[in-house]
Amino acid sequence: MYSRKKVKICRKFGERIFPEVKITDERLAKAPGVHGAKRRRSASEFGKQLQEKQKVKYVYGLREKQFRRFYEKALADAEPTPTALLRILETRLDNVVYRANMAYTRDQARQMISHGHILVNGKKVTIPSFMVKTGDQITYSATKSKLVAEYKDKLKDSDLPSWLTLDKKNQIVEVAHTPGVEELSQNFDIALVIQYYSR
Numbered sequence: 001m002y003s004r005k006k007v008k009i010c011r012k013f014g015e016r017i018f019p020e021v022k023i024t025d026e027r028l029a030k031a032p033g034v035h036g037a038k039r040r041r042s043a044s045e046f047g048k049q050l051q052e053k054q055k056v057k058y059v060y061g062l063r064e065k066q067f068r069r070f071y072e073k074a075l076a077d078a079e080p081t082p083t084a085l086l087r088i089l090e091t092r093l094d095n096v097v098y099r100a101n102m103a104y105t106r107d108q109a110r111q112m113i114s115h116g117h118i119l120v121n122g123k124k125v126t127i128p129s130f131m132v133k134t135g136d137q138i139t140y141s142a143t144k145s146k147l148v149a150e151y152k153d154k155l156k157d158s159d160l161p162s163w164l165t166l167d168k169k170n171q172i173v174e175v176a177h178t179p180g181v182e183e184l185s186q187n188f189d190i191a192l193v194i195q196y197y198s199r
Helices: 001-014 044-058 065-073 083-088 094-100 106-112 146-154 190-197
Strands: 118-120 136-138 164-167 172-175
Touching: 001 044, 044 065, 044 190, 065 190, 083 094, 083 190, 094 106, 094 118, 094 136, 106 146, 106 190, 136 146
Parallel strands: none
Antiparallel strands: 118 136, 136 172, 164 172
């Protein structure tokens, strides 16, 4: 997703849902469009549920069909549905590559995976929605890509989620365990998303 569209989406929700987007507080407070300053944001219960669902889709870069499939999978899980859904979203390979600082954005992570620059347990995986599990090791492939070379130099463990570990010497990110409820960071209300799909 290009930067201009991300700015527009942030203004639509009135918050920085994409951390990499540079936007002033003043501009963020105004909805996009000619009449953005006068427009009121939806305050109905359904409106709030829809807004949170759309926000999650944008954050993780999902299509509607794909997101509904994840919801149905979470619904069938033994865990509470909100926790199961968050865990599914967080353990997608593209999200793990992003969380591990192996890519600047989730879009970039998807591109790296699709182009074959990411290995899981030594094997090339080109599916961004691939689900990682405990013990999986994620590394860069042996490529001459300038982008990958740049990120190899920047790889660090300072702000990794607690469920990921980094062997900096060998540049290997490992899934130490699947994330628990307290480790699932979010800037949206997942309960409202569940309510939306439960209607």
